[in-house]
Amino acid sequence: MPTSTVSDEVEPLAAEVREAARRHYSLKIRGANSKAFLGRRTMGRVLDLSTFAGVIDYQPTELVITARAGTPLREVEALLAAHGQMLAFEPPDFVGGGTVGGMVAAGLSGPRRPFAGAVRDFVLGVTVLDGRGQVLRFGGQVFKNVAGFDAFRLMAGAMGSLGVILNVSLRVAPRPRAELSLSFADKWPAAQARLGELMRRPLPLSGAFHDGKRLHLRLSGTERAVAHGVAEIGGDEGPLEIWDDLRHHRLPFFAANRLWRLSVPGTCQVGDLPGTWLMDWAGAQRWLVTRAPPQAIRAAAREAGGHAMLYHGAVDGEDVFDPLPSPLMDLHRRVKRALDPAGVFNRGRMYEGF
Amino acid sequence: MLSEFDPRLDYRFPDYDLDTLIARLRPVLPADGLLSAPEALRVYECDGLAAYRSLPGLVALPRTTEEVRGVLMACRDMRVPVVARGAGTGLSGGALPFPGCVLLSLSRFDKILAVDAEARVARVQPGVRNLALSETAKPFGLFYAPDPSSQAACSIGGNVAENAGGVHCLKYGLTVNNIAALEIVTLDGEVLRLGGEALDAPGFDLLALMTGSEGLLAVVTAVTVRLLPMPVHARALLAAFGQARHAGEAVAAIIAAGVIPAGLEMMDQLAIIAAERFCNAGYPTNAKAILLVELDGEEEDVAIELERVAGICRAAGATEVRLARDEAERLRFWAGRKAAFPAMGRMAPDYYCIDGTIPRARLADVLDEIARLSAQHRLPVANVFHAGDGNLHPLILYDARRKGQLDRAEALGGAILELCVEVGGTITGEHGVGREKINQMCVQFSEAELKAFAALKAAFDPIGLLNPGKAVPTLARCAEFGAMHVHGGALPFAHLDRL
Numbered sequence: 001m002p003t004s005t006v007s008d009e010v011e012p013l014a015a016e017v018r019e020a021a022r023r024h025y026s027l028k029i030r031g032a033n034s035k036a037f038l039g040r041r042t043m044g045r046v047l048d049l050s051t052f053a054g055v056i057d058y059q060p061t062e063l064v065i066t067a068r069a070g071t072p073l074r075e076v077e078a079l080l081a082a083h084g085q086m087l088a089f090e091p092p093d094f095v096g097g098g099t100v101g102g103m104v105a106a107g108l109s110g111p112r113r114p115f116a117g118a119v120r121d122f123v124l125g126v127t128v129l130d131g132r133g134q135v136l137r138f139g140g141q142v143f144k145n146v147a148g149f150d151a152f153r154l155m156a157g158a159m160g161s162l163g164v165i166l167n168v169s170l171r172v173a174p175r176p177r178a179e180l181s182l183s184f185a186d187k188w189p190a191a192q193a194r195l196g197e198l199m200r201r202p203l204p205l206s207g208a209f210h211d212g213k214r215l216h217l218r219l220s221g222t223e224r225a226v227a228h229g230v231a232e233i234g235g236d237e238g239p240l241e242i243w244d245d246l247r248h249h250r251l252p253f254f255a256a257n258r259l260w261r262l263s264v265p266g267t268c269q270v271g272d273l274p275g276t277w278l279m280d281w282a283g284a285q286r287w288l289v290t291r292a293p294p295q296a297i298r299a300a301a302r303e304a305g306g307h308a309m310l311y312h313g314a315v316d317g318e319d320v321f322d323p324l325p326s327p328l329m330d331l332h333r334r335v336k337r338a339l340d341p342a343g344v345f346n347r348g349r350m351y352e353g354f
Numbered sequence: 355m356l357s358e359f360d361p362r363l364d365y366r367f368p369d370y371d372l373d374t375l376i377a378r379l380r381p382v383l384p385a386d387g388l389l390s391a392p393e394a395l396r397v398y399e400c401d402g403l404a405a406y407r408s409l410p411g412l413v414a415l416p417r418t419t420e421e422v423r424g425v426l427m428a429c430r431d432m433r434v435p436v437v438a439r440g441a442g443t444g445l446s447g448g449a450l451p452f453p454g455c456v457l458l459s460l461s462r463f464d465k466i467l468a469v470d471a472e473a474r475v476a477r478v479q480p481g482v483r484n485l486a487l488s489e490t491a492k493p494f495g496l497f498y499a500p501d502p503s504s505q506a507a508c509s510i511g512g513n514v515a516e517n518a519g520g521v522h523c524l525k526y527g528l529t530v531n532n533i534a535a536l537e538i539v540t541l542d543g544e545v546l547r548l549g550g551e552a553l554d555a556p557g558f559d560l561l562a563l564m565t566g567s568e569g570l571l572a573v574v575t576a577v578t579v580r581l582l583p584m585p586v587h588a589r590a591l592l593a594a595f596g597q598a599r600h601a602g603e604a605v606a607a608i609i610a611a612g613v614i615p616a617g618l619e620m621m622d623q624l625a626i627i628a629a630e631r632f633c634n635a636g637y638p639t640n641a642k643a644i645l646l647v648e649l650d651g652e653e654e655d656v657a658i659e660l661e662r663v664a665g666i667c668r669a670a671g672a673t674e675v676r677l678a679r680d681e682a683e684r685l686r687f688w689a690g691r692k693a694a695f696p697a698m699g700r701m702a703p704d705y706y707c708i709d710g711t712i713p714r715a716r717l718a719d720v721l722d723e724i725a726r727l728s729a730q731h732r733l734p735v736a737n738v739f740h741a742g743d744g745n746l747h748p749l750i751l752y753d754a755r756r757k758g759q760l761d762r763a764e765a766l767g768g769a770i771l772e773l774c775v776e777v778g779g780t781i782t783g784e785h786g787v788g789r790e791k792i793n794q795m796c797v798q799f800s801e802a803e804l805k806a807f808a809a810l811k812a813a814f815d816p817i818g819l820l821n822p823g824k825a826v827p828t829l830a831r832c833a834e835f836g837a838m839h840v841h842g843g844a845l846p847f848a849h850l851d852r853l
């Protein structure tokens with residue numbers, strides 16, 4: 001068996017984890033701190049990963065990049081762009097500039113998600129520190145790999161509660177040669193009907209959102225494929241910048257101080273909730289600014305076959321993620337204990353006491 | 355032989371009284387849902403890896419989630435191991451019965467429960483065949499993307515257990531990228547729903563953890579799959595090369611040009627000759643390697659891009675490039691590739707299919723090393739390769755009736771898998787670890803990593819009754835295997851930087 005060695009650079013981090021486990025305190029894992037708003041408010045000692053940075057390996061023809069957790073997302077994206085590649089799930093980058101580790105831990109994906117996949121679909125492997133301070137490598141640097149459980153995908157969206165991400169290998173994609181934005185003056189119900197029809201056809205769609213007034217569609221691919229798509233779809237051509245503003249939450253809508261995210265089947269109707277909506281992901285990710293009580297919002301999302309998350313604006317002690325049914329919550333507790341037996345990592349960030 | 359479970363190195367369970375278990379299961383299952391006659395059990399003694407055989411104690415054939423739950427509760431109470439089985443087409447012995455176990459066959463869960471064409475999802479029972487999904491979706495202009503070569507026979511439940519791939523996964527992804535939700539039953543008798551029709555679910559991504567877990571965590575009783583719009587047009591080309599290295603360079607150049615083909619396959623000369631003898635696909639048998647490249651999409655776009663790919667292949671040194679002139683020729687190109695496995699049956703009485711993944715850049719080196727290992731073990735090896743995603747299938751030709759050949763084939767297969775790890779790849783790309791590669795897990799993972807896998811299993815199955823002796827080796831097994839594998843006092847590959 002290969003032995004797990006802890007390098008000199010990792011050892012100080014591992015020592016902090018062991019100390020926290022021994023003395024039963026929680027560690028708050030932090031990269032660039034650009035997503036501090038996300039999740040429940042927590043206490044704990046900061047474990048800083050921001051200096052654990054740098055791209056380790058990038059072979060464009062292998063379609064894989066491996067970077068340390070603290071590597072700025074911006075740096076990775078610039079390197080990929082220089083080789084005509086990209087992260088197809090379009091992770092958002094907020095004020096302060098996020099890191100690769102934070103991107104995986106938060107599990108947020110951008111406008112291309114319904115067409116290309118989410119963070120978890122592109123993570124090929126991770127190296128983590130577990131709750132005992134051991135270095136574990138799950139997955140690897142190749143796309144097809146079914147040896148061992150997919151514990152690496154489990155890290156995507158786990159909010160750091162299962163381990164300290166040290167290195168990440170990501171699958172990358174070629175940047176489309178052509179891209180174009182179209183819009184229609186549809187109200188949402190009409191836009192949803194149009195999307196229902198378009199999404200069933202083999203079109204080069206790479207984005208579909210409704211800003212409250214208009215439906216915006218993005219097409220990506222070869223010049224010929226995009227031109228063909230435009231001929232099939234119609235609509236008014238508009239600026240592409242709107243997609244970056246959507247991706248990085250720079251549209252004025254996202255400035256609201258309390259914002260809900262409903263993740264639901266794109267084709268569903270969500271029950272009557274007062275407030276203003278922005279529909280992304282062809283209706284599968286609905287942003288809502290509302291004064292409706294949390295229970296009503298969560299119930300409406302569940303009724304529609306999805307779930308609601310208080311994306312930002314939670315007060316101390318307020319739940320952010322949808323509560324899980326108790327047998328599923330028990331299973332989550334056991335999975336957490338398997339990798340973090342002393343409950344060291346980001347205690348309470350996902351769920352209370354967890 | 356690995357088919358013999360070793361109580362010291364695998365697991366040991368207390369003896370149980372078969373009649374008591376039968377009495378407990380009778381009321382749980384339909385009258386024809388419990389098999390115990392030796393000749394009936396014989397049908398279930400192996401899966402697609404037929405060299406490994408072992409008999410279950412009983413076979414249970416439930417039809418409903420409630421019946422599955424009943425079987426699991428009885429087995430939990432009596433501490434009887436349970437091995438779930440789909441269509442039994444797996445190639446790694448994942449459904450090989452643990453001796454005396456209850457073999458839980460999901461073959462009667464064969465209903466398509468709902469197809470929602472607008473939402474592009476289908477909810478099905480796990481025994482539904484992979485190909486039946488695409489056939490059902492076709493009238494709606496949709497398809498289910500993962501297409502393992504056994505797709506006419508294999509079941510979606512087995513696909514989930516193995517995280518099955520296929521020839522189109524470079525562009526369309528694996529099973530994990532194409533399913534939305536699972537209903538599972540745990541050994542505690544809890545029925546849980548993981549995922550959903552939304553694009554994500556609250557909590558941990560247990561849907562991803564379940565996918566590829568080889569029956570070790572829970573039993574899947576329903577699967578919601580995502581369906582994709584069928585591409586309007588597909589075209590293929592065949593490129594022949596005088597050197598395998600040039601074919602590898604062509605693959606890298608295609609990817610570097612930003613093209614993601616729907617299929618990108620390579621075959622070496624022995625595989626070409628075997629396929630040509632078997633089905634006259636028109637392959638150039640004097641070529642050292644051929645590439646098959648398929649592009650799909652809008653018609654004119656595909657034509658332009660295929661010309662680009664043809665140019666790239668020529669620039670990389672292709673001796674011949676053929677664009678399929680029509681659909682019949684495209685299908686003929688693929689017929690040879692799809693027949694590669696059965697074609698081996700004409701070359702030798704038996705063949706053993708290996709499944710590793712390597713970084714593509716190492717292909718030529720790996721092929722050279724496989725040729726060296728092949729000579730060393732005195733058994734021929736043909737190579738077919740999902741070149742787009744680095745998934746290599748060396749096919750070892752042997753004759754099980756000749757003394758020592760099966761052992762040599764097993765040893766050669768093990769050496770090839772260890773080579774895959776050495777160059778930065780993995781011991782299994784799509785067939786799963788199962789029983790077959792249980793020892794090589796000790797090469798790829800450290801003690802701490804294997805303990806973490808065991809802890810994750812225990813989170814679902816604390817007493818370890820689900821598919822014991824598969825996928826995750828015990829540390830005792832690794833210690834024994836490692837002891838056999840010490841080269842000159844050093845552990846294998848101890849020098850490797852484990853990124």
